[in-house]
Amino acid sequence: MPLGTTQKHLTIGELAQRAGVGVETIRFYERKGLITQPVRPAAGYRAYPQDVVARLGFVHEAKQLGFTLKEIRNLLTLRDSPQTDAAAVRGRAAAKLAQIEDGINRFQRMRVTLQDLLSRCPGSGELNKCSIVEALSVSAPQPAKRRSRGTRGFPMKTIDLTIQGMHCEGCAKTIEALLATEPGVKSATVSYGSGSARVLFDPASVDLPRLVKAVERAGYRVPESR
Amino acid sequence: MPLGTTQKHLTIGELAQRAGVGVETIRFYERKGLITQPVRPAAGYRAYPQDVVARLGFVHEAKQLGFTLKEIRNLLTLRDSPQTDAAAVRGRAAAKLAQIEDGINRFQRMRVTLQDLLSRCPGSGELNKCSIVEALSVSAPQPAKRRSRGTRGFPMKTIDLTIQGMHCEGCAKTIEALLATEPGVKSATVSYGSGSARVLFDPASVDLPRLVKAVERAGYRVPESR
DNA sequence: CTTCGGTCTGTACTACAGTACGGAGTCAAG
DNA sequence: CTTGACTCCGTACTGTAGTACAGACCGAAG
The missing domain is CATH 1.10.1660.10 (Multidrug-efflux Transporter Regulator; Chain: A; Domain 2)
Incomplete structure (x- = not known):
């Protein structure tokens, strides 16, 4: 001892x-x-x-x-x-939850932008053709403060799209990133195995034909079934 | 001038x-x-x-x-x-994307736990009845070091699970978050509309029955079809 | 020619969550 | 009774992204 x-x-x-x-x-x-x-x-x-x-x-x-x-x-x-009183503790937890959700939203925005940039950057070649360098070089620094959030309240819905013509998980990733950049799309996951995309979107602002067209432009087929 | x-x-x-x-x-x-x-x-x-x-x-x-x-x-x-070469920049961006996705997952796990705690804590009353204090007081600290990264290289696969018993998009979100906390699960999206979950996971480390059990414990049914 | 603002350098400070270290003292076992 | 492990205290350092300030210097306008 x-x-x-x-x-x-x-x-x-x-x-x-x-x-x-x-x-x-x-x-x-x-x-x-x-x-x-x-x-x-x-x-x-x-x-x-x-x-x-x-x-x-x-x-x-x-x-x-x-x-x-x-x-x-x-x-x-x-x-x-x-x-x-338990309310005091509860309040703290609720505040922390709000902070965390803010953090998630910030990260999600970064994620979407990065996915978009990656999907458009060729894997190799000249630097000035890379969307990443190009996008970052856009010089639009605000001399004044800028504030403009929004998008509170979420009537989000989910939809599945059948996609043909993928030949690996990489294709799935590409389509995922491509869909995420469309206006109104909150997130997108694409499965190579089941040949379909799942899109979480805001029904008020999303343009479905536009999504289909975007996928087709990338070289895949989207049968009009749903 | x-x-x-x-x-x-x-x-x-x-x-x-x-x-x-x-x-x-x-x-x-x-x-x-x-x-x-x-x-x-x-x-x-x-x-x-x-x-x-x-x-x-x-x-x-x-x-x-x-x-x-x-x-x-x-x-x-x-x-x-x-x-x-553009590949150098691309690589950096891809690495950052992976970091961000890690961060999102970590935050998402916090979010789920907090939501759960909040939902079970009465708005007021005696402190020892509050689930939050109670849950945090669970003393299960690891005496030894715990290291277990790995997960570099990604033989990630996607799977779809049918889920019954959801009654709104909120249920879908709950299951999503719940799945995301399981070891080996990289991400999960659940669609209320189609009654199914899509899970991106590491086939080497994921325990499928465990995932099913987790969903069932939350009050939903998972038919053994796949 | 003085004054006011801008600029120069270097250092110290903020928050966050620890980690590391020097030099001294102490405990228990061999 | 010595040795090695443990503990004490205070301070300094890590990394991240700046901010603040002191005291000196400079340029242009009144």
Whole structure:
């Protein structure tokens, strides 16, 4: 048995091991107020009660959900005080959800643009023919601030299109990217195996014949069945 | 007219204005190697040719696509040398796309968990009845290191699963997110209209019965056809 | 000729989540 | 009683993308 009287207490190293983090991290969390300074019986060595392991588990889980350490500290403070109402915690979680959804939307926009650029860039050859360099070189920097979001509320629908003429997963990827660039299309997945495309779109603004034409222009066939 | 002989050259302030960034930012980019030190005719003042505006536009656009400044510097270096092949740029863009898709998946997993927690937490009342606090308090930290990347090279395949019991697009979204959290699943799209899920997965690591079970646990039926 | 704004350099600071290190002290086992 | 592992504290450093500021210098207009 190490120090800390019985097995009722843990040294910082033991705690770190059980919590799956580094020793330095625990002291860092202490500085940040996530865990309180434990009692120090033996010559200044920290002696932790076991429930701190669970506390660190809480920190770990909350981190997985995207909470920052500062937010986790607040969450823990709420949890520690018995008169806290669940609504307080719920509110924090809802706010974090909103943040995450914002993040997803930002990423999704990048993804669509990149897919589009990739689909139009030849695999090799002269640089100035590459859509990527070209698109980025479009100099349209705003001297003033620009704000213009929108697209809240989602009456999104899904549709499947049969596609003929694909000969590998690569073709599927190409069509996917191509569809994603069309106005009104939120996302598109194409399966080579089943020879079909699934498109998530806004029925108010999408132009179906246009989508079909775009796919056909790329060298594939879209039978008019649906 | 300010200094810099004619309007052929810009002072740092003018450049900053046209590019829509701060003066400090331009000098910061210079330190980072994104733009080269311009000539200094008048008493050490930087005099920029106009094409630097476009260069800063490139930086701005690339940032929007998620490239870091370091990556943008490499992109610019490629663009600056005439013998660069488009494949080099394409490769960078493809890598960034993969990173972004990773990010989307991570966020999506957070989103699902948070939505789930929120749906089960009462709007108010005693804290210990709140699913959020409860779920986070589950102490299951790994004592050992967990490393298990891999997944480079992509023998990804697509599969369609029939799903019964959905009653709106919301159900589809739920299943989508749920599938995305399973190991080996790269992405999943579910169509309420056609009652099926399309899963992009790594055949080497995915556990199909596990996926089916996950969907069934959520209250839907998956006929064993395929 | 003075003043006001712009520019110069270098360093320090922000947020985020840790990691690393030096030098000292301590614990338990051989 | 020595050795090796552990712990202490404080500070400095990582990477990302800037922002802020001090003190000096410069150019043009009143």
